[in-house]
Amino acid sequence: MTQKTGTLYGVGVGPGDPELLTLKALRVLKEAAVLAYPKSSETASENESKAYSIVRAAGVEGNEPLELLFPMTKDSNALQEAREVAAASIIERLKQGKDVAFITLGDPMLYSTFSYLVPLVKEAGAEVRSVPGVTSFSAAASAALVPLAESDERVVVMPASAGEEEIRRRMGEFDSVVLMKAGKALDRIIDLALALGVADSSVFASRVGWKDEEVVRGIGKLKGRKAGYFSMVILRKARA
Amino acid sequence: MTQKTGTLYGVGVGPGDPELLTLKALRVLKEAAVLAYPKSSETASENESKAYSIVRAAGVEGNEPLELLFPMTKDSNALQEAREVAAASIIERLKQGKDVAFITLGDPMLYSTFSYLVPLVKEAGAEVRSVPGVTSFSAAASAALVPLAESDERVVVMPASAGEEEIRRRMGEFDSVVLMKAGKALDRIIDLALALGVADSSVFASRVGWKDEEVVRGIGKLKGRKAGYFSMVILRKARA
Incomplete structure (x- = not known):
């Protein structure tokens, strides 16, 4: 047999x-x-x-x-x-x-x-x-009640380790930019979000779905914060 | 009270x-x-x-x-x-x-x-x-066993109604491009995928997760096919 x-x-x-x-x-x-x-x-x-x-x-x-x-x-x-x-x-x-x-x-x-x-x-x-499973960025967007995309919008998912020039360019082209593993890059990303005028409409999420989850809409206030490996930022253009 | x-x-x-x-x-x-x-x-x-x-x-x-x-x-x-x-x-x-x-x-x-x-x-x-819920593109990628992103790759999700010039540019920049609501645009997308050399590694998915689900890896063979509203294409660069 x-x-x-x-x-x-x-x-x-x-x-x-x-x-x-x-x-x-x-x-x-x-x-x-x-x-x-x-x-x-x-x-x-x-x-x-x-x-x-x-x-x-x-x-x-x-x-x-x-x-x-x-x-x-x-x-x-x-x-x-x-x-x-x-x-x-x-x-x-x-x-x-x-x-x-x-x-x-x-x-x-x-x-x-x-x-x-x-x-x-x-x-x-x-x-x-x-x-298939629920992604961390879907869970973060839900926790913050910030849409990733509406209507004909575009969203990009990429590592936060990308250079400032690339992130800046993506935010010029897209409505939402999901930056995965934002830990080490957080301060740099916040500075960029402030410069682009999207800090208030953007979301920081750490260990989303865990007991010690932290989800913050408006990332400017997080300047200087340490963040772990399972952190992300959803850069999101402000709505009119 | x-x-x-x-x-x-x-x-x-x-x-x-x-x-x-x-x-x-x-x-x-x-x-x-x-x-x-x-x-x-x-x-x-x-x-x-x-x-x-x-x-x-x-x-x-x-x-x-x-x-x-x-x-x-x-x-x-x-x-x-x-x-x-x-x-x-x-x-x-x-x-x-x-x-x-x-x-x-x-x-x-x-x-x-x-x-x-x-x-x-x-x-x-x-x-x-x-x-939060499981997205259609996660389900399509799972059904076809085609990764959306590995390692430091980037993925973009956008409507299939985007112009050829934009889709071509995105595929130049990204590893995976998810084109939602591909119905009417399917033939145009297949031509583009063939021209870019990514037709074999790309995925067509229609009504994924339904009883009449259709998930096809290698989209060149679908030329001339009609596709409904709940269709998508995952353009994916060929691996070495």
Whole structure:
């Protein structure tokens, strides 16, 4: 008897609030034999997987938890090696006929490690599916009640590490500019927002959907503030 | 005894699949005294609210359904009047102490009628909250397993009605360009994608999350096809 190969599911668990899991995400997580979650470091509980903590807060432990290490590094060789090791762990379980749910913050197709695993697992002949999730910028816009786009407007999502010249140009062209991972760049972004006259209509959001969420409309008052990795700014043009 | 004013909730119900409702959306819809849904025409069952059909497929009828008319028109006076009439209907119920859940396809802060109601209802002194939802482009990217953004990439979301010159320029600058409401523009977009060499890596999606969903990777083969209002194209640069 040949064993049927399992399916890999990328499951978006949303930005932080366990209630922002979809019904589909919850079902797939409960049904999958293996619940795989990314961790950035082997040590320290504060580095524990944020995606896994959301899932546990929603009442799911996972049948067989599988921890996968993705180091926080810009070294592309180290990243590629970590992805290959993770994919091999997943493929091993898929070949045992187990379905694997790989959880990811927000949405699996937007800045997620999952998208790097897709070609590696497909190459091994296994089926891959993805369950979309609520993005952090949608949650931030909702919390601040600031639209990302209305009517024929355009919105761009980009890293906050972009240069001032680029951010300035984007704000000239677009109605909303979502700047992800705004931590280190916050002061620089606030200065720019003040100069462009959009500070009052723009939004700062940190750890949105978590208990210590901070969502502030009008970012000028945040000058000098420290902000963490899971911070973003939605630059938004003032309405008439 | 003074009556406590109710709260208006904008509730994103996702792109179509009732399983893509969040747990929070489901809870708010069940708890709210009034379930308000937008309709584009007073007649014809085919014009019935798509958002309401998702909610009913998820098993929620709503305690007191409230139909609100939003005509499909570009006439800004007619639009503004429809919004004011809708807001007045909602405010009437809020003043009776009822919570109102206004459902919206996808996410309430992205191309949704809800964002126009926010200032009108706030002006009347009522509290407004928003429950984010899964967007159609996240669902399309998941269905096609095509990432919207990886690493430091940028993604832009814009209407497909934009001119060829603008779309061409955006694809020069960005890794992914999401073109919403691609129906009428489809052939023109395919020609452009072929010219730019991105047709094979790009995605067409129609009614994603519905039973008649169509998601196609590689859009060149769709030349000459008719496509409806709820269609989109994700132009995506080919990877090395």
